[in-house]
Amino acid sequence: MAENTVRTVAELVTPCDAGAHVVACAFLGSETIFANGEGEIVFASGKRVAAHPNAAILEAASDGERIVTCGDDGRVVATDEAGTSETLAEIKNKWIDHVALGPDGAMAWSAGKTAFVRTKKGEKTLEVPSTVGGLAFAPKGFRLAVSHYNGVSLWFPNSDAKPDPLLWKGSHLCARFSPDGKFLITTMQEPALHGWRIDDKKDMRMSGYPARIRSFNFSHDGKWLATSGAEAVVMWPFQSKDGPMGKEPKMLAPAREGSRVSCVASHPSRDALAVGYTDGMVMMVRVNDAAEIIVRGPEGGEVTALGWHENGLQLAYGTDEGKAGVLNL
Amino acid sequence: MSDKIPVTVLTGYLGAGKTTLLNRILSEPHGKKYAVIVNEFGEIGIDNDLIVGADEEVFEMNNGCVCCTVRGDLIRIIDGLLKRKGKFDGILVETTGLADPAPVAQTFFVDETVSGKTALDAVVTVVDAKWLKDRLRDAPEAKNQIAFADVIVLNKTDLVTPDELKDVELRIRAINPFAKIHKTSRSAVALDDVLSQGAFDLDRILAIEPHFLEGGHHHHDEDVQSFSFSTDKPLDPKTFFAWIDNVSQIQGPNILRAKGILSFKDDDERYVMQGVHMMFEGDHQRAWHADEKRESRLVFIGRDLNEKALREGFEGCVAK
Known part of the structure; x- marks a missing residue:
């Protein structure tokens, strides 16, 4: 499709200044917020909350009521719609690299080789063989995936049993379950994804990327896994019980020359996704016919965060230069 | 950069x-x-x-x-x-x-x-x-x-x-x-x-210790060797990259460090590169100065390196 025929909705975007490298976008009530690399929670309405003073936010998770951030100041902080921050955990002289939110108010975080889980009943820890690369709660059952070098530990914090190991050589970073809980996917240090079918631990390797995959997520119905790291969005089919094994991925929304897909966010209810690129462009693309709509032109900065409101009518983006915006459909 | x-x-x-x-x-x-x-x-x-x-x-x-x-x-x-x-x-x-x-x-x-x-x-x-x-x-x-x-x-x-x-x-x-x-x-x-x-700044090393880079002169340690090769004839980039890629694959495990400043044919910019074992990277650094001698220099430090093969390979990269 020639570029000049692509529709644009850029006029529906309200740009805002997120101050610094945008780590995550989220929607709290009627507020759109951005967590940045200088430890701030920046509200699209203008309010700024120093959640991690003199520190960087490394990761964030949100349940729609609060955003929980972890930082290189060794703290986990929750900030709500009113801008009130509360320290939930603190470890001196350590970075808290990862944070995840689970069912019934459960929360997990990690520092170095230790993963922590806190529930209403209390707190538990798990030591893994190397630094935790990522954390993910399973959609069903109280189970936490803790990724690390050479695999993932599937931990059942409510049981005293040893974590169930999923093994694959190499360094595993971000982890994510499919919506039905049947698959677990990790991004790896090399430009590849690894996946396991949980039932039989069958391996699946998804490779061929030119760059490390920093962003990936499942479509709302779990049929596709959208991934960054290439010149186009690489969509792995997960319709069958074998996942993407033996199947070709679908390529969508190719980047402009010299640019790559840096961020993806599947729409919460439709077969569409938002795509961010290393040249700052943001697009929406429909999965079935690859129709594209421009949200933001290639205005510079690398898109580092994208987030849909659960109503599917608002999309927030942010770049590594602190530029951000909200699309209202 | x-x-x-x-x-x-x-x-x-x-x-x-x-x-x-x-x-x-x-x-x-x-x-x-x-x-x-x-x-x-x-x-x-x-x-x-x-x-x-x-x-x-x-x-x-x-x-x-x-x-x-x-x-x-x-x-x-x-x-x-x-x-x-x-x-x-x-x-x-x-x-x-x-x-x-x-x-x-x-x-x-x-x-x-x-x-x-x-x-x-x-x-x-x-x-x-x-x-x-x-x-x-x-x-x-x-x-x-x-x-x-x-x-x-x-x-x-x-x-x-x-x-x-x-x-x-x-x-x-x-x-x-x-x-x-x-x-x-x-x-x-x-x-x-x-x-x-x-x-990358090999110029300074040349200025301080010129003899180290002259004509592939090398010193002796019991197991670590160092070589340098140079030519004032422009290199053919295609031949060079194919060769260095091959060197990194074959001799990579023995290469501790490699560095180079390169002058390619029909290219007015200096190309600098460095490598560790099998990994090499390079980029254009700046334009050659008008009064600067356009010369390609490549140094290797490693163990059990095949000097003859490296030298002949390098010399084979000179643009025809």
Whole structure:
């Protein structure tokens, strides 16, 4: 499709200044917020909350009521719609690299080789063989995936049993379950994804990327896994019980020359996704016919965060230069 | 390359004076702010919110090649530091005394984010003038650290006689004739000699020690060799990249360090490259100056290198 025929909705975007490298976008009530690399929670309405003073936010998770951030100041902080921050955990002289939110108010975080889980009943820890690369709660059952070098530990914090190991050589970073809980996917240090079918631990390797995959997520119905790291969005089919094994991925929304897909966010209810690129462009693309709509032109900065409101009518983006915006459909 | 954050890697065997040097870099009023990645928090006597503890986690990449190892913790830390871009001018990485510098250096080649946003400025090795010769006998790491260095801080020179010092210097030169050596005691080296080096700057080495790069002259260590090749005839880029790729595949495990400044046919820009084991990277650096001799120079430091094959290969890259 020639570029000049692509529709644009850029006029529906309200740009805002997120101050610094945008780590995550989220929607709290009627507020759109951005967590940045200088430890701030920046509200699209203008309010700024120093959640991690003199520190960087490394990761964030949100349940729609609060955003929980972890930082290189060794703290986990929750900030709500009113801008009130509360320290939930603190470890001196350590970075808290990862944070995840689970069912019934459960929360997990990690520092170095230790993963922590806190529930209403209390707190538990798990030591893994190397630094935790990522954390993910399973959609069903109280189970936490803790990724690390050479695999993932599937931990059942409510049981005293040893974590169930999923093994694959190499360094595993971000982890994510499919919506039905049947698959677990990790991004790896090399430009590849690894996946396991949980039932039989069958391996699946998804490779061929030119760059490390920093962003990936499942479509709302779990049929596709959208991934960054290439010149186009690489969509792995997960319709069958074998996942993407033996199947070709679908390529969508190719980047402009010299640019790559840096961020993806599947729409919460439709077969569409938002795509961010290393040249700052943001697009929406429909999965079935690859129709594209421009949200933001290639205005510079690398898109580092994208987030849909659960109503599917608002999309927030942010770049590594602190530029951000909200699309209202 | 100019907007990349410079990274200085500080190596040195146990007790050589690394921490003293690091403390000096952090406390002297040079007007720059460094993010510092250390092994032991306690040894750094300076309060700095950008000091990060590392775990020295060496990871193999999944291609199964043992020499393609990286420091996973460094990638993670640099990813994190990059979120605070603009808050510091450079990154210092301290390694433990027993560490092989290769995985640290390779980290700056292999990971796309790290190599895209940061550049290895120099590997600085602190060496103990009094005990180096013993270490070279009993600790292979000590020799690797010297072979890898762009800058060597020859420390504790007050503890040896001038003759002993000369002898130590010759030993260092036998392993690595290309590094700059600064003699000092109590790590009191001028910080300008350690930071902002630009590891590519072979010109300076030429100016200081011209004979080291003349006609492939090489010195002898028992197992570490160094070679340099040069030509004033422009190279054919296609032939050269195919050749260097092949060299990295075949001789890579034995190459500790490689560096080059290259002049390609019909190309008015200097091309600079460096490599560690099987990983090589390069880029156009700047335009050749009008009064500058357009020459290609390539140096290798390694073990069991096939000099004849390297020389003939290099000479075969001259544009027809």
